[in-house]
Amino acid sequence: MTASVPSSARGPLELPVYPRPHGVHPPLDSPGYNSSRLRHPLRPLIPLPQSFTEVTGPLLGPGRVEASDADLTAGHPGGEPLGERIIVTGRVLDSDGRPVPDTLVEIWQANASGRYKHAVDDHPAPLDPNFTGAGRCVTDSQGRYRFVTIKPGAYPWRNHFNAWRPAHIHFSLLGRAFTQRLVTQMYFPADPLFSLDPIFNSIPDPQARQRLISKFEIDLTEPDWALGYSWDIVLRGRNATVFENEEGG
């Protein structure tokens, strides 16, 4: 499937088309999540034809990151943070199975006690002077990313009485095109808080929720050092052949 855009002398230019992933993402209007109440549009979204701007995007990986940015346990003069040291790794793919190489992956998270290093977080759990909780890396030619961090703690929030968020790491992906931009959260296996969390359960398809849960992997676990978790991230695919411009049409 391609969209044709007429061009002066060269015949039609072929743009990739990213089919819309209906039913995958949570609705902006999700009453179980109180903060969504005044922050979701009441009017229906207007379908936007995909043009040059939508099928391109910032290719900003290399040059914006240092190798050390992928290790959230390093870089603090006081030493290592408290908590369970973990490795989080996986691939960024599109829904057709193509790797997304050289793309920026940014993460942020709470410390092992469930406290964020942020002025707004007043959870009475200790800050850790050796943990900031932000990391970034760029995927390799196979779409692989890898972080070293500590397992974040669960934490309370004020959505409803006795509300607790399951432990999670925030992930931000630029992808290859504006259409692929994604911010999401990675969870850990068998968390007892899943069934109680309105953010996790805002995803309409229960099977799709499972895609946010990482897997413990003994093969990724490094002896006497850190537990390994794997998590692949799948962005929207493009159902198109991209033609070279002179040959298009």
Place this chain on the structure above:
Amino acid sequence: MNLGITPSQTVGPFLAIGLPWDDGPFVVPPDTSGAIVITGEVLDGAGEPVPDALVETWQADPESRFDHPDDPRGAAQSSIPGFRGFGRCPTNAHGEYRIITVRPGALPGPDGGMQAPYIDVTVFARGMLDRAVTRIYFGDDVQANATDPVLTSITDHARRATLVAEPQASGSEFRFDIRLQGDGETVFFDV
């Protein structure tokens, strides 16, 4: 192969730990000739500022080109030194954001005509489980806006106006508020 797409989740209240960049608002270096500033507020359904949002922009350069392999006209590095095409700015305590850029060139449209120049915008915030997508058009592109296929498809003129950044007295500054809900709600797109 058809892999299941990873669902979106909210950026939450602590996005400032991970997402802002020092140079985020600068789509072009600050001393770029012809640079413009786009500022505005992100407002909720009660008209209150949203102090924990992130606004991102993506656009063509003034010659209507992208340095990207999927542009069928060919990837073209901008003639503007340091042009990134991408902007990112968290809102401040007053819900305000600020992007420093240059005006994008016009792009060919699907009917053989031209589209009016525009910038694509993503809004993330606590309370938003998925991003919201909108566009910035320029209020002084009167003729181009009047024939743009996307703008003219929105028949309600008040709604259409929510997509248009108004030039300020200085001429190099444009105002673009984003109302997430209710009176004057910004037009959001399904892209």
